[in-house]
Amino acid sequence: MSDLILHHYPTSPFSEKVRLILGYKQLAWKSVIIPRIMPKPDVLALTGGYRRTPFLQIGADVYCDTALIGDVLEQREPSAPLFPATQKGVARVLAQWADSTLFWAAMGYNLSPKGAAALFAGQPPEAAQAFAADRGAMRSNMTSLRPGDATAAYRSYLRRLSTMVEEQPFLLGDAPSMADFAAYHPLWFSRVVNPAVAGVLDHTPAVLAWMDRLAALGHGHMSKLTSAEAVAVAAAAQPLPLTGDVFQDDHGIALGSRVTIAAEAFGTEPTEGILRAATRTRYTLERSDERVGTVHVHFPRIGFVLREVKA
Structure with a gap:
């Protein structure tokens, strides 16, 4: 193989x-x-x-x-299935929402002027400019959320995720699904890649505990x-x-x-x-x-x- x-x-x-x-x-x-x-x-x-x-x-x-x-x-x-037998459709629909709506709200917050300044701190101005130009070209036909709108949406989505993991370890039950991995990665960017903006997660401790459970899975071999x-x-x-x-x-x-x-x-x-x-x-x-x-x-x-x- x-x-x-x-x-x-x-x-x-x-x-x-x-x-x-x-x-x-x-x-x-x-x-x-x-x-x-x-x-x-x-x-x-x-x-x-x-x-x-x-x-x-x-x-x-x-x-x-x-x-x-x-x-x-x-x-x-x-x-270790990604799609629970009785919730395959739910896992896919929730993952699609997380990879799109949740992701763009999170990145609008993560790369707000404050977030971008922290992310590129210590790097030459050309690095931030090159990154912005590259991603701008990739978003050429998209409408981007303004930072304030993205922040408000991100906070709301975090509260909604929190209600899903306050009484169970993962979004759809006792085991991770594709929905968990899709919802995790934009939050991981806030927490790990740009920790200067990670404070937004502090208001949802159940989400932080859920993230810890997912991070403990590691990256394989x-x-x-x-x-x-x-x-x-x-x-x-x-x-x-x-x-x-x-x-x-x-x-x-x-x-x-x-x-x-x-x-x-x-x-x-x-x-x-x-x-x-x-x-x-x-x-x-x-x-x-x-x-x-x-x-x-x-x-x-x-x-x-x-x-x-x-x-």
Whole structure:
């Protein structure tokens, strides 16, 4: 079985979500540290355009978006399930809310003028400017919450999460689910990455205790890999065969068509390739690169836009 290779960087909140899932499932994985801002030549060689962090590589297969990565890890190691048998829909809906609404409120607070000043304290002004420009480009078609609005929403959401873990250890019961990992990572950014703004969490001690329980899961069994080595792994491998029902036609775009896939909102850089699968839940593109050879790049349907490339 091919190694799990996670392309990430230490302070990425969505990466922390996946790192904790790897810990919960006690999986072994390879760690590739990637730049947090552009340029990212090795990333784009593998993904073809997608540049959000993290992404998961297994040989010559590349999985984009943490919702899809969670499904891949669930299939890899079904024990310690991410989706409780009687609450699968609830876990997915709550995780989607946490990865979007909660995340953007939290980051609007975390990167408010006060938060940004603390985060980049001691660094040259160019570092903050480069980060702001990079994320600004990724948010080009989004409406951002103003800091005051984000702060008010974040505090409300923390109180709501608190009511869910005051009488039980995790959001949906006695064991963690995808909902916990999705709700945890933006709060982790406040507490760990930018502790100057962590005081917002002090008003919800039940949330802090819940965070401690999740942090105790650890990050699994990690070993290091360089970005160049990961590229070489892809070049030496072939994409996994596609099996089962690989086509649910919702767009009138046939398999074998040249298409692009891009995120609906944040980080909308498209990946172009040949559509090899459009299942009920995901898309698969085949693309070729002189450095990595032929790869399959996989995206979830939800949150992504499929378009045909017209000749």
